[in-house]
Amino acid sequence: MLGSIALTWLVLQLFGLVGRPIARRWFDALPDGGYAFSKIVGILLCGYGVWLLAMIGFGGLSLPLIILVAAGVAVAGAWWSASDAPRIPWQRRRGMAFGYEAIFLAALVGMALMRSYQPDPWGTERPMDFAFFNAIARSPAFPPHDPWLSGYSINYYYFGYLLMAMLTVVTGAEPAVGYNLSLATIFALAALGIAGLVSNLIHLDRRATEQPRRTTQAGVWLATAGTAALVLCAGNLVGAAQIASGTALIAALPGDQAARALLNGLGARAPLTLDPPFRGEYFDGTSQIVPSDQAADFNWWNPSRAIWDDYPAGDGGQPYRRYAITEFPFFSFWLGDMHPHVMAIPLVVLAAAAGLQLAARRDGPRYRRDPARLGSVILNGLVIGSMYAVNSWDMPLGVALVIGGLVIAVRRTPAPRAIAPPLRQAALTALVAYLAFLPFHATFRSLVGARDPLIDLPLLGALSRTLGLVAWDRTELHSMLMIFGLFLVPLVLLVWWAGSSHPMWLRASLPVALIVGTLIGAPLLALLPLAVLAGASALERVEQPARAFTLGLVMLGSLICLGIDVVYIRDVFESRMNTVFKFTYQVWVIWGAAAGYALWWLLARSPQRWRLARVGGTLLVGVLAAAALVYPWHTFGRQLREATPIGLAGQTPRDREPGGAAALRFLREQVPGDAVILEASGNGPGDSYDPEGLGIGGVSASTGLATVLGWPGHQQQWRAGDPQAQAEIAPRQADVAQIYATLDATVARELLARYDVSYVYVGAAERARYPAEALDKFAGLGDVAFSEEQVTIYRLR
Numbered sequence: 001m002l003g004s005i006a007l008t009w010l011v012l013q014l015f016g017l018v019g020r021p022i023a024r025r026w027f028d029a030l031p032d033g034g035y036a037f038s039k040i041v042g043i044l045l046c047g048y049g050v051w052l053l054a055m056i057g058f059g060g061l062s063l064p065l066i067i068l069v070a071a072g073v074a075v076a077g078a079w080w081s082a083s084d085a086p087r088i089p090w091q092r093r094r095g096m097a098f099g100y101e102a103i104f105l106a107a108l109v110g111m112a113l114m115r116s117y118q119p120d121p122w123g124t125e126r127p128m129d130f131a132f133f134n135a136i137a138r139s140p141a142f143p144p145h146d147p148w149l150s151g152y153s154i155n156y157y158y159f160g161y162l163l164m165a166m167l168t169v170v171t172g173a174e175p176a177v178g179y180n181l182s183l184a185t186i187f188a189l190a191a192l193g194i195a196g197l198v199s200n201l202i203h204l205d206r207r208a209t210e211q212p213r214r215t216t217q218a219g220v221w222l223a224t225a226g227t228a229a230l231v232l233c234a235g236n237l238v239g240a241a242q243i244a245s246g247t248a249l250i251a252a253l254p255g256d257q258a259a260r261a262l263l264n265g266l267g268a269r270a271p272l273t274l275d276p277p278f279r280g281e282y283f284d285g286t287s288q289i290v291p292s293d294q295a296a297d298f299n300w301w302n303p304s305r306a307i308w309d310d311y312p313a314g315d316g317g318q319p320y321r322r323y324a325i326t327e328f329p330f331f332s333f334w335l336g337d338m339h340p341h342v343m344a345i346p347l348v349v350l351a352a353a354a355g356l357q358l359a360a361r362r363d364g365p366r367y368r369r370d371p372a373r374l375g376s377v378i379l380n381g382l383v384i385g386s387m388y389a390v391n392s393w394d395m396p397l398g399v400a401l402v403i404g405g406l407v408i409a410v411r412r413t414p415a416p417r418a419i420a421p422p423l424r425q426a427a428l429t430a431l432v433a434y435l436a437f438l439p440f441h442a443t444f445r446s447l448v449g450a451r452d453p454l455i456d457l458p459l460l461g462a463l464s465r466t467l468g469l470v471a472w473d474r475t476e477l478h479s480m481l482m483i484f485g486l487f488l489v490p491l492v493l494l495v496w497w498a499g500s501s502h503p504m505w506l507r508a509s510l511p512v513a514l515i516v517g518t519l520i521g522a523p524l525l526a527l528l529p530l531a532v533l534a535g536a537s538a539l540e541r542v543e544q545p546a547r548a549f550t551l552g553l554v555m556l557g558s559l560i561c562l563g564i565d566v567v568y569i570r571d572v573f574e575s576r577m578n579t580v581f582k583f584t585y586q587v588w589v590i591w592g593a594a595a596g597y598a599l600w601w602l603l604a605r606s607p608q609r610w611r612l613a614r615v616g617g618t619l620l621v622g623v624l625a626a627a628a629l630v631y632p633w634h635t636f637g638r639q640l641r642e643a644t645p646i647g648l649a650g651q652t653p654r655d656r657e658p659g660g661a662a663a664l665r666f667l668r669e670q671v672p673g674d675a676v677i678l679e680a681s682g683n684g685p686g687d688s689y690d691p692e693g694l695g696i697g698g699v700s701a702s703t704g705l706a707t708v709l710g711w712p713g714h715q716q717q718w719r720a721g722d723p724q725a726q727a728e729i730a731p732r733q734a735d736v737a738q739i740y741a742t743l744d745a746t747v748a749r750e751l752l753a754r755y756d757v758s759y760v761y762v763g764a765a766e767r768a769r770y771p772a773e774a775l776d777k778f779a780g781l782g783d784v785a786f787s788e789e790q791v792t793i794y795r796l797r
Helices: 002-026 035-055 063-081 090-117 126-138 159-171 175-208 217-233 238-245 255-266 329-335 345-360 371-412 420-435 438-442 460-464 477-501 504-519 523-540 545-563 577-604 608-628 636-642 660-670 698-703 712-718 723-741 745-754 764-769 772-780
Strands: 307-311 320-324 467-469 567-569 676-678 759-762 782-788 791-796
Touching: 002 035, 002 063, 002 090, 002 159, 002 175, 002 371, 035 063, 035 090, 035 159, 035 175, 035 345, 035 371, 035 438, 063 159, 090 175, 090 217, 090 329, 090 636, 126 159, 126 175, 126 698, 159 175, 159 371, 175 217, 175 329, 175 345, 175 545, 175 577, 217 329, 217 577, 238 255, 238 608, 255 477, 307 477, 320 577, 329 577, 345 371, 345 545, 345 577, 371 420, 371 523, 371 545, 371 577, 420 438, 477 504, 477 523, 477 545, 477 577, 477 608, 504 523, 523 545, 545 577, 567 577, 577 608, 660 698, 660 782, 660 791, 676 698, 712 723, 723 745, 723 772, 745 772, 759 764, 759 772, 764 772, 772 782, 772 791
Parallel strands: 676 759
Antiparallel strands: 307 320, 467 567, 759 791, 782 791
């Protein structure tokens, strides 16, 4: 295991060296010269180059192609950085580099250690991640084939999987090991990026002000590393609330019942009657809470469902409560699903760094007749475009971060014609963002939107296919505080101080809106004056770009949270479950980084007259941080205390069946990547998540080979924008079952030919489902390519 980690670290250092010259030139206005972002820059540019060449016919994801592209990126970076890029004194750069590398190494090793306790790439939705990850590595041509729908390419945000698969191709790791090290890599890149963002904010602040310093360089590093740790390792406050109240139901309760349950848990801990009884998901019908020792039986899942909405009952009775997903980074890494929203974290931070770079430049957003500056504009567009291909939900955030930096830059150069350069730059950035990933757009059908509009009116009807109005109750105050309370304390204090030059009525509107919003059932209404105050203060403080940019992050997060309380993105779930999930995840990252800087400001830069607020705010943040660390303490902490690591070579149920591991190895090593293999599919039209525990979809997921049909339920989601592909799912499911179950070899042969199947897999899952006499027919349809214990693989003639 240590050898695999060391090799991964070395490969990431090499990508960092490739990206270093470009990052230094791109982020020339940042105090660290872009060092913190070098690794993700190198990975992104190399991955993009490999993907683009593969899309235009240069094969698949091969090591020679990766080396060729990396060499090209290195040469381009050396040429670009040879221009008049500012030189950062080595002594300061060395200190920053050592600090960053310590954070990066600790994060990489720490996450690899956590994955070593539960390394299986199976359970929840890990199989789909594992399938895409391996299929991209095996596809001989691009766009990569869909491992769970043969004959089709992947219709998902797959660029993040490509970046991680590229690293695994370079290291040569086994698929399961590569999968777990990819999670560790994402975590380490995110930690490094967040630390770099906070460090640059702090150093820009120290450079821009003559105020006396109350912190040392050690304090700066404590703020930097501490912020990265809290953003990525802390949980929300639901875990602590569960223990304090003695019930896992606490997050699902309405505000008044939640308050009673919490006070009861902190006091008498007597049985508590719910009047009316709870009506909703997970806990339907619960009429009494009996407090118990939640520390001993910690519910790690429920904190990811911290917002609950009341949906009107059809009979006019008690509303039905349904959750919205509120994952946070540590939950995601603990769960182990390598989903797009997880892989996008380093890119979100990179986009924030690009915005900060624009805000920090002293000469404004000009690029004409300056090839070096034009390169930065192109890179900004590439980052935004890649955010769509990694996780499209994040692209609007990337646009807002870059535009925010441009707005600050414009305010810093108030010449009469200064508006023209940023407009040209914004237009060019948008053009690059789209054109750079044009092959992706040409082969991708959006997963969101509905066929039928909510409103039968021109323009509004088209818009209503994508957006729906939140017609049920809004987010409750206690839910918002349990998710973001830790970050909001320093952020609100920073905004309150920064808004001191504005009329008192503007600041007073914040508590007034909170009170009025709570009374009318929309407490997040308070985020509107918070956003206005933060935005107005940012525009006033453009000569202090760190503060202006941080205030902009507060405004952006406030508008996002307020927005998802009003509208949602329509998808197959036809609720705001996914909308809340994807957008609050973004806010966690940007508010978390901003809160780290805001807390440093509170301790080091706040006015002397703010002593009471400084002490009180710091103590409150400390208490909330301790409460937020309850989650990792009772998950990974318990694992460290009670379990033993088993390594990174996880297994699927298909590996564990007798002969399965050898069979999968045969398919990886002896079968070409474009072959189609048949394995058992789900039983029902919505089957996903392998409910029988047989490893359905596991052969294709483990090998990257395409099968006729994997998980039908997930294909229904991925093909929501492709009626033709959707129409094939049910017939394919029936055909797979018929191929295995029929005794008529002629029927089986015709169906196998229809889907161009080359290999048939008969393992424990197939033997459990279908009679032996039906499976025997395959001996007459092909030759035995592999046979060991319970697994036989037939190569069709």
